[in-house]
Amino acid sequence: MPRVVLNGREVEARDGETVLELARRNGVEVPTLCYYEGFVNGTCRICVVEINGRLAPACITRVAEGMKIETESPRVLEARRTLLRLLVKSHSHSSETERARCKVCSLAEAHGLEKAPVVRGAPLDDTHPAIVFNPSACVMCRRCVIACSMDQNNDVITVVGRGAGSAIAFDDGVPLGASSCVSCGACVDACPTGALMEKGWEPAEKVAETVCPYCGTGCVVEYGVKGGRIIWARGGRGSSNEGKLCIKGKFGFEYANSPERLRRPLIRRPGVPKGPLNGRRVEEVFREATWEEALSLVAEKIKEIKAKYGPAAIAGIMSDRSTNESIYAFQKLMRCAVGTDNIDQSATLCHEPSAWALALQLGYGAATNPVADVLNARTIVVVGSNMGETHPVIAAYVKRAAKAGAHLILVNPLRTELSRYAELELNIRPGTDVVLFSAMARYILEMGWHDREFVEKYTEGFQEWAKSLEPFTLEFAERVTGVPASAIKEAARLYALEKPSMIMWTLGITEHEYGTENVSALANLALLTGNVGRPGAGLMPLRGQNNVQGGADMGAAPGRLPGYQPLTDPAVRGKFEEAWRCRLPEFVGFRSTEMVEMARRGVIKMMYIVGENSVRSHPDARAVAEALSRLEFLVVQDIFLTETAEYADVVLPAVSSALEDEGTFTNTERRVQATHKVVEPPGDARPDWQIFIELAKRLGYDMGFSSPAEIIAELSRLAPIFAPLPERRSAESSGLWTGRERPYSTPPASPGAGQIQTNLLEQPDVVLERLYPYVLITGRERAQYHTATMTMRSTLTRIMARGPVVEMNPEDMKAEGLADGQVVYLVSPAGKVRAKIKASDRVPRGVLFTTFHYSDLWINAVVPAVLNPFTKTPAYKDARVRIERV
Ligand SMILES: Nc1nc2c(c(=O)[nH]1)N[C@H]1C(S)=C(S)[C@@H](COP(=O)(O)OP(=O)(O)OC[C@H]3O[C@@H](n4cnc5c(=O)[nH]c(N)nc54)[C@H](O)[C@@H]3O)O[C@H]1N2
Ligand SMILES: Nc1nc2c(c(=O)[nH]1)N[C@H]1C(S)=C(S)[C@@H](COP(=O)(O)OP(=O)(O)OC[C@H]3O[C@@H](n4cnc5c(=O)[nH]c(N)nc54)[C@H](O)[C@@H]3O)O[C@H]1N2
Ligand SMILES: [Mo]
Numbered sequence: 001m002p003r004v005v006l007n008g009r010e011v012e013a014r015d016g017e018t019v020l021e022l023a024r025r026n027g028v029e030v031p032t033l034c035y036y037e038g039f040v041n042g043t044c045r046i047c048v049v050e051i052n053g054r055l056a057p058a059c060i061t062r063v064a065e066g067m068k069i070e071t072e073s074p075r076v077l078e079a080r081r082t083l084l085r086l087l088v089k090s091h092s093h094s095s096e097t098e099r100a101r102c103k104v105c106s107l108a109e110a111h112g113l114e115k116a117p118v119v120r121g122a123p124l125d126d127t128h129p130a131i132v133f134n135p136s137a138c139v140m141c142r143r144c145v146i147a148c149s150m151d152q153n154n155d156v157i158t159v160v161g162r163g164a165g166s167a168i169a170f171d172d173g174v175p176l177g178a179s180s181c182v183s184c185g186a187c188v189d190a191c192p193t194g195a196l197m198e199k200g201w202e203p204a205e206k207v208a209e210t211v212c213p214y215c216g217t218g219c220v221v222e223y224g225v226k227g228g229r230i231i232w233a234r235g236g237r238g239s240s241n242e243g244k245l246c247i248k249g250k251f252g253f254e255y256a257n258s259p260e261r262l263r264r265p266l267i268r269r270p271g272v273p274k275g276p277l278n279g280r281r282v283e284e285v286f287r288e289a290t291w292e293e294a295l296s297l298v299a300e301k302i303k304e305i306k307a308k309y310g311p312a313a314i315a316g317i318m319s320d321r322s323t324n325e326s327i328y329a330f331q332k333l334m335r336c337a338v339g340t341d342n343i344d345q346s347a348t349l350c351h352e353p354s355a356w357a358l359a360l361q362l363g364y365g366a367a368t369n370p371v372a373d374v375l376n377a378r379t380i381v382v383v384g385s386n387m388g389e390t391h392p393v394i395a396a397y398v399k400r401a402a403k404a405g406a407h408l409i410l411v412n413p414l415r416t417e418l419s420r421y422a423e424l425e426l427n428i429r430p431g432t433d434v435v436l437f438s439a440m441a442r443y444i445l446e447m448g449w450h451d452r453e454f455v456e457k458y459t460e461g462f463q464e465w466a467k468s469l470e471p472f473t474l475e476f477a478e479r480v481t482g483v484p485a486s487a488i489k490e491a492a493r494l495y496a497l498e499k500p501s502m503i504m505w506t507l508g509i510t511e512h513e514y515g516t517e518n519v520s521a522l523a524n525l526a527l528l529t530g531n532v533g534r535p536g537a538g539l540m541p542l543r544g545q546n547n548v549q550g551g552a553d554m555g556a557a558p559g560r561l562p563g564y565q566p567l568t569d570p571a572v573r574g575k576f577e578e579a580w581r582c583r584l585p586e587f588v589g590f591r592s593t594e595m596v597e598m599a600r601r602g603v604i605k606m607m608y609i610v611g612e613n614s615v616r617s618h619p620d621a622r623a624v625a626e627a628l629s630r631l632e633f634l635v636v637q638d639i640f641l642t643e644t645a646e647y648a649d650v651v652l653p654a655v656s657s658a659l660e661d662e663g664t665f666t667n668t669e670r671r672v673q674a675t676h677k678v679v680e681p682p683g684d685a686r687p688d689w690q691i692f693i694e695l696a697k698r699l700g701y702d703m704g705f706s707s708p709a710e711i712i713a714e715l716s717r718l719a720p721i722f723a724p725l726p727e728r729r730s731a732e733s734s735g736l737w738t739g740r741e742r743p744y745s746t747p748p749a750s751p752g753a754g755q756i757q758t759n760l761l762e763q764p765d766v767v768l769e770r771l772y773p774y775v776l777i778t779g780r781e782r783a784q785y786h787t788a789t790m791t792m793r794s795t796l797t798r799i800m801a802r803g804p805v806v807e808m809n810p811e812d813m814k815a816e817g818l819a820d821g822q823v824v825y826l827v828s829p830a831g832k833v834r835a836k837i838k839a840s841d842r843v844p845r846g847v848l849f850t851t852f853h854y855s856d857l858w859i860n861a862v863v864p865a866v867l868n869p870f871t872k873t874p875a876y877k878d879a880r881v882r883i884e885r886v
Contacts, residue, residue, distance in 0.1 A: 002065040007072065013063040020047055020058040023071060030071050031080070031107055033087075033192050034141035035059040038242065039150055044087070044141050046107070048079050055079055077111070084108045087139050091193060092119040094134045100203055101194030104139060127177025130199055130251055130796040131188055137195035138168055147190035152244055152392075153399035153421075156181050168195075182782060183796060184392060185250035189234045189243065198232055208678040209236050211665050212249040213321065213658030214785050216543035217241065217371075217393050218667025219249050223659070223678045229257050230659070230679055240371055240667055246392035247783050251796035253659070256679060258793045260640055262653035263683025265294030274629045274647045282641060286651065291684065291694070294650050298608075299698035301633045301649075302338055305606045312587060315342035315595040315604045318556040319611020319688070320545035322654075323663025323675060325708040326688035327547070327554040328562060328715055330610065333692040336582035337701035341558050341567060341589035342604065345551035346544065348591045349617060350507065352871035353515030354541035355552060359564075361523045361755040362532070362539075366549060369502070369538035370669050374398050376536030379407040379494045379501040383433065383522065384508015384877075388417025389782035391506070391542045394668075398504070407494045411436065412508055413777070414849060415842040424491055427844060429482040430775045431878050433509050437521035439477030440492040441528055442469040449496035451530030459527050461756040496529045500537035507779065510541075511876040515868045520757040527756055543668035546658065550666035553722070554715070558589035563719025579718055582701065591872040593618060593865065600627035610637040610688060611654065615644045616787040616852065619874040620830045621860035637691065640789045643855065654688050655681035663689075663708045772828060772880035774812075776848045778863060779877075784853035791853075804857030807840035807849040816883055825884040830864035833857065834886060848881065 002013045006026055013022050023030045034044035042060040049058045050070040058071070070076060088108050093099040093116055105115035116137075125133040140159075145168070148157035156179050160169045170179035187196045204224030212219040220238025223230045230253050235243040255261075266286035268274075277285060289297075305313055316338075318330045327345070334343045347355060355365030362368070374380055374397050387395040395418060402408040402421040409424045410416065411433065419425055428436055444450050445466060455462050474485035481488075495501045503526060509518035523539060531537040543549050555562040565572040573584055590598055596614065598604040600623055607628070618624045628634055628647035636648040645651045655661050660681040666672050681687075689711065696703045705711050716722045783800035784791045791797040806826065808818070818824065820839045825832050826848075835850065835857055843849050852859050866875040 002063055002067070004063055004065070004067040004069060006069045017063050018059060019049060019051070019056070019061045019063055019067075019069055022063050023049075023058060023069070028071055030058050032059060033103060033107070033139075034143055036143050036146045036151070036190065037237075039146045041142060041146060044139075045083055046080060046087075048076055048083070050076050081111050081113065084111055084113055088113060088116045091139050091195075092117050092122065092136045093194065094119065094122045094124060094137065097202060098134065098137060098194040098197060101197060101201065102137070103192040105193075125175050125177075126199070127175040128181065128183075129177070129799050130183060131176060131181075131185070132197055132199050133176055134195050134197075135167065137193045139193055139195075140166060140168070141192060143190040143192060144168060144187035144196055147186035150400070151242075152184050152186045152396045153403065154180075154182050154184060154186075157187055182392070183247040183251060183800065184245060185247070186235070186244060189245075189250075201232060202226065204231060208676055210658055210676045210678050211238070211667075211673045212245070212546060213656060213790070214248045214252065214546060215391060216546055216548055216668040217391055218546065218665060218669070218671060218673055219245055219393055220673065221245060221249055223253065225679055228679055230254075238673065240669060240671060241393050244393045244396055247800065248785055248791060248797060252785070252791050252794045254794035255639075255790040256656055256659050258640075260793065261682045261685070262639060262641060262651065263685060264288045264653060265291055265684070266641075266648075266651040267294060267297065268649045274634075275625065276643065276646055285646075291686070294652060295691075295695055295698055298635050298650055299695060301606065302699060305632060306339065309605055311339035311585065312342065312589075313603070313605040314338055314340045314608070315590060315599070315606070316340070316608040317592050317595070317610065317612050317614065318343060318345050318551065320346040320548040320551040321611045322547065322657045322688045323661060323708065324547065324550040324554055324666060324672070324715075325663040325711040326657065326661075326692070327551050327556045328711050329689040329692040329703065329705075331555045331562070332580065332703060333696050333701075334608075335584055336580050337696040337699040337703075339583070339585055341585040341587055342595055343556055343589060344558060344592035344595065345548065345556040346612065347548050347552055347557070348593060348872055349874060349876075350544045350548065351510055351541050352873050353510040353868055354505070354519045356871050357516050357519035357523055357757075358539065358541070361520065361527070361757060365552070365564075366670050367538070367540045367543070367668055368532060369535075369540060370671075371540070372397055373536055373538065374401050374406075374502055374504070375404075377401060377406055377500050377502040378536065379409065379498045381409045381411065381491070381495060381501065381503045382418060383411040383503065383505040384510075385412070385504060385506035385542060386414075386416045386779060387504070387506065387542060390780050392782070394504075394542060407498055409491050409494060413844055413847055424487060424494070426481075426483045426487055426491060429480070430777065430847060431512055431514075432481040433518045434514060434521045435472060435477050435480045436483060436488065437518075437525055438469055438472035439474055439481075439488050440495065441521075441525055442472045443474060443489060443492045444496045444525075444528060445469065447492075447496075449493070450528045454530030455528060459756050465524065465756040495525065495531070499529070499531060500534050501529065501531045502536060502538055502540060503531075504540040504542060506542050507544075508877060511873060512878050513866050513868055513875045515873055515875075516870050524756050541668075546667070547665040549668060549670060550664070550672075553666055558591060562715055563721050565719065576718065579714075580704075593867055593872045593874060596624050596627045597865070599631055602630060605631060606633040606635075607631055608635045608637070609644060611639075613638075613642040613644050613787040613789060615647065616642075616855070616858070616860065618865075619860055619863045619876060620865040621858055621863075622831055623865065624860075637688065638789075639685070640793075642787065642789055652691055653683065653685040654691065655685045657688065660685070661687040661708075664712070769880070772882045774846060774848050774881050774883065776826065776828070776850070776862070776879040776881045777877050778850055778852050778859055778879065781851050781853065784851065786853065788853045788855075801853070802851075804836065804854035805838040805850065806835045807843050808837050809843050809845045809847070810839045810841060812845050813837065813839055818883075823886050825886060826862050826881045827884050828862040828864060828879055828881045830879075831861040832884075833859060833862050835859075
């Protein structure tokens with residue numbers, strides 16, 4: 001390690017470190033302007049320092065033995081002043097506020113120079129609804145170009161022209177609002193002068209950091225707060241986002257300030273029927289109550305129903321938008337104070353088939369690598385995922401890898417945002433993935449491209465599986481999947497030979513009746529080729545909700561106590577019963593989709609739904625509504641009065657866990673990150689965990705903890721995989737792994753750890769196909785999140801909504817005689833809805849695509865409750881419909 005002298009002090013440098021990194025590590029502030037962590041820029045020279053008597057930019061100069069570095073010498077200061085003088089001259093601002101954002105101006109001032117002038121009336125590009133661009137304030141530092149086109153890889157911002165004539169441009173020089181900008185806001189966060197800035201931006205009184213309230217990527221966000229309200233957000237330096245955000249994280253925070261937030265507990269007025277408000281005012285349906293009154297009523301009803309029907313008649317669904325601490329408290333409340341194992345979380349509606357298949361085959365139901373590991377992959381296969389819109393920050397790494405030469409293969413019936421970065425796109429016929437992956441495996445075996453040593457050492461069941469691949473010839477696969485044999489061969493070759501290879505997937509394969517088999521077929525491919533447990537090689541399900549991984553870890557699933565310890569194991573039961581001083585339920589409970597069905601049949605009498613909008617998100621939505629109306633008692637705990645809460649007897653106001661509570665979320669990589677109270681919650685809203693403690697008390701049970709830290713301490717005592725959590729939890733935002741960073745890395749997999757499962761041959765249902773000729777895929781779009789309780793209450797995400805439309809291939813429209821924008825009925829075995837057709841050539845013939853975001857299009861009323869037999873996950877991606885005229 002090189003030894004150098006920094007401002008007269010001898011310090012030890014790290015190998016390969018830059019002078020800037022060395023200085024910062026030693027607490028020496030060197031001003032920067034164009035410097036962008038992780039990327040080389042080096043255009044502005046503001047970070048100039050003196051090294052052995054010569055001036056050099058600190059950000060791109062590597063430390064070497066014997067350097068004598070001066071960061072504040074008279075020569076350095078003079079050089080900096082000269083540079084600043086030029087920079088100040090080269091720009092002007094359109095307002096005082098804009099200038100207040102300008103680092104050049106603040107640096108100039110600190111160096112005793114004039115600030116750039118404020119020139120009113122300069123031409124601005126204000127065509128984007130949330131971002132304004134003032135070209136006169138640009139100093140061409142190129143940070144926005146790096147942010148947009150190298151870090152986020154959205155490739156909108158470029159530099160046009162040369163030398164003094166160069167300028168920033170969007171796409172081919174169109175106004176920002178007309179460009180392909182996806183509103184991730186990275187340019188705004190990156191711009192040091194305020195040339196690119198949020199509309200209406202103002203300085204904050206304080207800046208606080210937490211984890212994003214939306215998806216499982218787990219981005220760290222910094223919020224600007226003024227007068228107790230969040231006024232802006234910017235990317236924080238978390239390990240999973242490294243400063244990046246997507247439109248929801250950057251602009252989707254205003255829901256927190258919404259006047260519609262629940263502030264007080266509500267109790268249904270006697271005799272008012274359950275269901276949609278239908279024009280009635282909230283006050284006509286519910287009356288406000290104190291916590292004392294509401295919780296006592298809930299406790300009384302629990303006791304009553306338990307006495308009448310037994311604890312199995314009570315069921316609870318817990319929110320994966322809540323913290324680990326709250327989820328842990330919920331399952332303890334339900335199991336100990338109520339006595340039921342009927343508890344579940346969103347995974348059942350989502351990635352449970354992934355967790356199931358991976359647990360079965362690899363021993364652990366979670367992603368095998370960190371996300372940034374895709375940068376080490378030579379081949380990346382993305383299956384059934386619209387990650388450019390649904391996991392945009394993860395997509396940034398995938399796009400970056402592809403641009404750097406990795407082979408990117410997409411498997412999706414639809415063209416997606418990632419298509420333009422792909423080397424190979426397999427536009428598969430929906431629901432035929434197992435056939436494709438089996439044909440790839442068969443071909444790899446035939447060519448002898450498999451990793452014999454790995455298979456022998458680390459897998460079981462290889463022979464039978466290999467035999468079961470017999471029917472999956474290339475010809476057969478081409479016929480069933482619609483993917484040309486040549487493309488299947490090429491995908492197999494790249495995956496098997498251009499290693500390390502990474503497979504990433506989301507709901508396109510899990511939300512099918514055969515979702516577990518789909519995931520299993522992917523795991524088989526990975527085991528066959530040894531693509532597990534190495535840098536750049538692995539199996540990555542991209543998880544959904546921000547804390548869905550934590551939800552499973554904490555035991556909010558039937559039969560699974562915290563840390564995946566089986567409720568049915570006598571030793572486990574003994575341990576928990578002693579620690580919790582209670583008798584655990586004697587039965588393994590229902591999954592959430594089963595709970596709803598059991599409520600409809602009158603078996604379940606009471607439900608406690610925390611942070612799930614079930615009438616909008618479960619399949620066969622009319623049956624869900626019917627089930628909820630039939631309950632003797634329904635408690636809904638949310639931050640808004642959702643469509644589900646409209647069926648409640650009692651509504652409890654929760655705080656937004658991500659913004660108004662202290663706790664932890666576990667992201668898709670199994671990284672545990674701390675959330676913080678950024679603002680105070682509205683009214684009397686309380687954190688989920690506090691509500692559970694209070695309710696337990698009224699049921700005569702003392703939960704034994706009274707703070708998030710005490711909950712984590714208890715968890716780590718009872719679930720060994722979380723043992724290191726308490727010490728590290730507090731300070732870190734970079735997070736801590738549950739388990740190892742790559743669980744299968746050393747050794748790559750223990751002998752026999754990889755169970756190869758027999759692939760299944762699916763038979764399409766011909767009769768159903770004739771009656772209902774279209775496959776309806778329901779999914780997501782960039783600016784909306786699920787039932788849109790939050791994204792429709794934030795300005796930009798609301799503006800960017802694509803609306804309740806059903807995308808249809810123009811050829812199909814012609815064949816059906818439909819015009820763009822025409823309203824039709826979609827009819828399925830489950831029901832019928834009216835919907836507006838939109839021509840779209842990203843969907844193939846025979847396929848329709850829409851989202852479940854809009855209350856105006858209650859699409860789950862036509863999605864039947866066809867469930868995966870193992871996980872009870874709905875086949876949301878495989879509803880069949882026909883079109884009828886209105
Ligand atoms: N903007 C936004 N982001 C989100 C969410 C959100 O609501 N909005 N939700 C979060 C959550 S909880 C989740 S689980 C994730 C979901 O993330 P994604 O799974 O990426 O989201 P979906 O839109 O459901 O996309 C499913 C994809 O699967 C494809 N597909 C459909 N059928 C098949 C098939 O048979 N085979 C294959 N190979 N592909 C198929 C569809 O064309 C679509 O591109 O997103 C998370 N991120
Ligand atoms: N047709 C179709 N349906 C689907 C899917 C699909 O692809 N197609 N995808 C499925 C998938 S993958 C998922 S994950 C589900 C999601 O389905 P849901 O979980 O029902 O959807 P959300 O709208 O995210 O509902 C979360 C609720 O939590 C509330 N909330 C937010 N923060 C907090 C908090 O801190 N505490 C409490 N108590 N409440 C909070 C929000 O206001 C919101 O009402 O939808 C499923 N439904
Ligand atoms: Mo999800």
